[in-house]
Amino acid sequence: MSKTPIGRIIIENAYIAPVVGEEIANGHLVIEHGRIVSLGAGRAPISGDRAERIDAAGCLVTPGMVNTHHHLYQWATQGLYQDATLFEWLTGLYSTWARIDAEVTYGAAAAGLGWLALTGTTTSTDHHYVFPSGRGDLFEAEVRAAAELGIRFHPCRGSMDRGQSDGGLPPDEVVERTDEILANTAETIDKYHDPSFDSMLRVAVAPCSPFSVSETLMRESAVLARDKGVRLHTHLAETLDEEHHCIEQMGCTPVEYMDKIGWLGDDVWFAHAVHLHDKDIRRFAETGSGSAHCPSSNARLGAGIARVKDLLAAGAPVGLGVDGTASSELTSMAGEMRQAMLFQRAVHGPTALTARQALEIGTLGGARNLGRHTEIGSLEPGKLADIAIWRVDGFRSAITDPVCTLVFGPTPPLARLLVGGRTVVENDELRTVSQDAVAAAGVNARKRLLREEV
Numbered sequence: 001m002s003k004t005p006i007g008r009i010i011i012e013n014a015y016i017a018p019v020v021g022e023e024i025a026n027g028h029l030v031i032e033h034g035r036i037v038s039l040g041a042g043r044a045p046i047s048g049d050r051a052e053r054i055d056a057a058g059c060l061v062t063p064g065m066v067n068t069h070h071h072l073y074q075w076a077t078q079g080l081y082q083d084a085t086l087f088e089w090l091t092g093l094y095s096t097w098a099r100i101d102a103e104v105t106y107g108a109a110a111a112g113l114g115w116l117a118l119t120g121t122t123t124s125t126d127h128h129y130v131f132p133s134g135r136g137d138l139f140e141a142e143v144r145a146a147a148e149l150g151i152r153f154h155p156c157r158g159s160m161d162r163g164q165s166d167g168g169l170p171p172d173e174v175v176e177r178t179d180e181i182l183a184n185t186a187e188t189i190d191k192y193h194d195p196s197f198d199s200m201l202r203v204a205v206a207p208c209s210p211f212s213v214s215e216t217l218m219r220e221s222a223v224l225a226r227d228k229g230v231r232l233h234t235h236l237a238e239t240l241d242e243e244h245h246c247i248e249q250m251g252c253t254p255v256e257y258m259d260k261i262g263w264l265g266d267d268v269w270f271a272h273a274v275h276l277h278d279k280d281i282r283r284f285a286e287t288g289s290g291s292a293h294c295p296s297s298n299a300r301l302g303a304g305i306a307r308v309k310d311l312l313a314a315g316a317p318v319g320l321g322v323d324g325t326a327s328s329e330l331t332s333m334a335g336e337m338r339q340a341m342l343f344q345r346a347v348h349g350p351t352a353l354t355a356r357q358a359l360e361i362g363t364l365g366g367a368r369n370l371g372r373h374t375e376i377g378s379l380e381p382g383k384l385a386d387i388a389i390w391r392v393d394g395f396r397s398a399i400t401d402p403v404c405t406l407v408f409g410p411t412p413p414l415a416r417l418l419v420g421g422r423t424v425v426e427n428d429e430l431r432t433v434s435q436d437a438v439a440a441a442g443v444n445a446r447k448r449l450l451r452e453e454v
């Protein structure tokens with residue numbers, strides 16, 4: 001593990017795509033004490049004495065990816081129910097997930113976060129909502145995995161309190177009592193949430209979905225989050241099955257339901273938001289409600305294609321998410337930029353989403369979802385040095401536009417990934433933790449949860 005203090009770092013000879021401001025074909029970027037202090041054309045106009053110099057010739061420098069939807073524990077259940085709809089997939093997996101414990105959670109989080117870092121992600125959320133009693137401290141386990149890796153982490157305290165006996169989808173054995181959820185969520189925020197500018201850990205409140213959570217818990221979660229000054233997250237409008245369920249059980253569509261219970265606002269972001277009506281998109285824009293677009297997962301489950309072009313045109317915040325790996329196996333954030341761009345074009349034509357727009361939703365759009373757009377998501381002086389340095393040389397240099405190489409093509413190799421100026425990945429290898437150990441922890445999590453021989 002690197003113990004070197006983070007001083008001055010100078011990145012030179014790079015193509016820089018800062019997301020905000022002009023791109024620089026051959027430029028430099030200077031980092032001091034974990035923050036960007038300057039960037040510009042040519043060589044850095046300051047002394048390199050005692051600085052670490054990174055020669056980024058043949059590389060594209062972008063902000064690190066910001067992943068705004070995930071279920072890290074699903075690393076242990078990848079590749080199952082390969083041809084199922086969302087509701088079939090959920091009902092098939094709930095009984096397996098009910099066996100989860102802290103050891104499974106730790107191993108899956110270590111591997112899942114390591115994979116995200118290796119594919120360019122510097123900040124990730126996680127939405128953990130399965131907390132069977134007596135299985136250890138699951139939240140602490142994933143926080144520990146993120147801290148060891150050195151990724152900026154926004155774990156959500158998820159929850160389910162509406163089991164089958166109350167008309168919900170999950171079996172009663174995986175839901176918790178409403179009062180216990182609210183008490184534990186408040187404790188979790190008090191224990192872990194750090195609101196500071198360069199925070200490595202912020203907690204969000206995230207009841208799972210309208211079909212697994214009571215109206216009381218949805219309302220009380222919003223009250224709690226706003227009282228504590230943290231953000232709100234949930235799944236919404238993922239499938240038409242969900243819309244039918246909401247109309248039948250609540251008498252309105254999913255977005256109407258959110259509006260009714262005070263869940264629209266600029267402190268909320270929703271996973272998926274695939275099946276939106278025109279008036280829903282207007283309400284998202286009016287209220288600043290964000291969405292985490294997860295194109296691979298939505299396609300894998302046959303859920304549909306979110307109206308990203310229309311949301312962006314209306315001015316609503318949009319970020320990207322890989323979603324849990326049980327519904328988007330081994331997915332990378334760079335890959336999601338490509339999927340998002342291709343899917344919008346497949347529906348709306350070749351101008352529907354540009355490479356630069358895809359890069360923006362994968363970085364700054366995600367930062368906005370997490371309420372961190374003044375701190376991360378673009379390369380600007382004063383922002384945190386969360387930076388991906390992609391190799392776009394060799395075969396990839398046949399394309400003259402490096403942003404096109406990144407978004408149109410498969411995920412490029414990573415020369416370096418910096419989180420707050422600290423090197424987490426170098427030449428496609430994790431540097432803060434043992435890559436082999438993290439990969440093995442993910443396999444052990446699967447064996448333990450699926451009761452294979454460990």
Ligand SMILES: [Zn+2]
Pocket residue numbers: 069070071127235271323324
């Ligand atoms: Zn999800």
